[in-house]
Amino acid sequence: MPPLEISPGVFILEVDGQKRLATRSDDSVPVYGERILEGYRLWDPFRSKLAALLxxxxxxxxxxxxxxxxxxxxxxxxxxxxxxxxxxxxxxxxxxxxxxxxxxxxxxxxxxxxxxxxxxxxxxxxxxxxxxxxxxxxxxxxxxxxxxxxxxxxxxxxxxxxxxxxxxxxxxxxxxxxxxxxxxxxxxxxxxxxxxxxxxxxxxxxxxxxxxxxxxx
Ligand SMILES: C[S@@+](CC[C@H](N)C(=O)[O-])C[C@H]1O[C@@H](n2cnc3c(N)ncnc32)[C@H](O)[C@@H]1O
The missing domain is CATH 3.40.50.150 (Vaccinia Virus protein VP39)
Structure with a gap:
């Protein structure tokens, strides 16, 4: 499944058979240990209330x-x-x-x-x-x-x-x-x-x- 943009700059990707939230970044260095896949930074709703809301x-x-x-x-x-x-x-x-x-x-x-x-x-x-x-x-x-x-x-x-x-x-x-x-x-x-x-x-x-x-x- 190609990434689906659910809100400007916010995407749903399929990773290992699961739907995951992500944002796009040119920075290839993780900020807090998050996974980065082809420029998409996975965003964990258990770690971020904004991710949960989105x-x-x-x-x-x-x-x-x-x-x-x-x-x-x-x-x-x-x-x-x-x-x-x-x-x-x-x-x-x-x-x-x-x-x-x-x-x-x-x-x-x-x-x-x-x-x-x-x-x-x-x-x-x-x-x-x-x-x-x-x-x-x-x-x-x-x-x-x-x-x-x-x-x-x-x-x-x-x-x-x-x-x-x-x-x-x-x-x-x-x-x-x-x-x-x-x-x-x-x-x-x-x-x-x-x-x-x-x-x-x-x-x-x-x-x-x-x-x-x-x-x-
Ligand atoms: C739950 S954490 C924030 C987590 C962060 N928003 C995130 O999702 O990555 C709450 C933060 O608010 C800060 N904080 C609490 N009261 C504050 C205040 N009056 N002014 C500025 N920062 C404050 C705390 O030091 C703490 O770092």
Whole structure:
């Protein structure tokens, strides 16, 4: 089966008889040990919530265009960022991470990829990176924090273009371990300020107690 493009820059390949998600890259060096087959980097939905969302939500609108600008909050060492960088080949990823240790690996990745801007900062203080970040088409957030919806709302108010999208990977246990995931989801939906909620999807079976919330400005 030839690779099937399910969303701009995102493909399904058949590998060893199994359907696998992948992005295309000119870089032949793996970023985190992933397999690369003829320029396609396999993307594991158990390691990346965005991969899980794309696999589960094939019919929803495309999340990333080739020339998109993305504000990525909670970049860690760059596992998912690297695939976003593949997808937005003519765009830019502003990758915010507050752990200096993770940032070291991320900076190494940025040396090989010119469309990622690493930013060592706290996503809860969006004003700190105002001197670097221009308006973006997508705010993507994956920070395991108590006030995830509030952090997302403040970043969207500041950086999201009108009509732009938010993808918030809500980790319910980080907000409240004692409440049910559904109760946390309801509360965090109310805390999303100034955005229209478009879709909510649980990320099972790939990620437990996680919801992907998609909203637009
Ligand atoms: C679940 S990991 C992100 C995984 C990454 N998105 C991926 O898929 O490759 C969450 C990351 O968010 C970072 N983080 C948590 N709170 C943050 C904050 N307020 N500002 C910036 N980074 C934060 C953590 O240090 C951690 O690296």
């Amino acid at each position: 696999l589960k939500g094939r019919s929803t609108r495309p999340v990333l265009a080739r020339d998109a600008r993305v504000l990525y909050l909670g970049a860690a060492t760059g596992t998912t960022v690297s695939h976003v960088s593949d997808i937005v080949r003519d765009g830019l990823v502003y990758a915010v991470e507050y752990s200096p240790r993770s940032m070291r690996d991320l900076v190494r990745l940025c040396e090989r990829r010119k469309n990622i801007v690493p930013i060592l900062a706290d996503a809860a203080r969006p004003e700190e990176y105002a001197f670097l970040v221009e308006p973006v088409d997508l705010v993507y957030q994956d920070v395991a924090q108590r006030s995830q919806a509030e952090i997302a709302s403040r970043n969207c108010a500041r950086y999201l273009k009108p009509g732009g999208d938010l993808i918030l990977m809500l980790k319910t246990r980080s907000v409240d371990v004692t409440a049910s995931p559904e109760a946390v989801l309801r509360a965090e939906t109310k805390n999303l300020q100034g955005l229209d909620l478009l879709q909510v999807m649980d990320l099972l079976p790939f990620h437990q107690d996680h919801f992907a919330m998609q909203a637009s400005l």
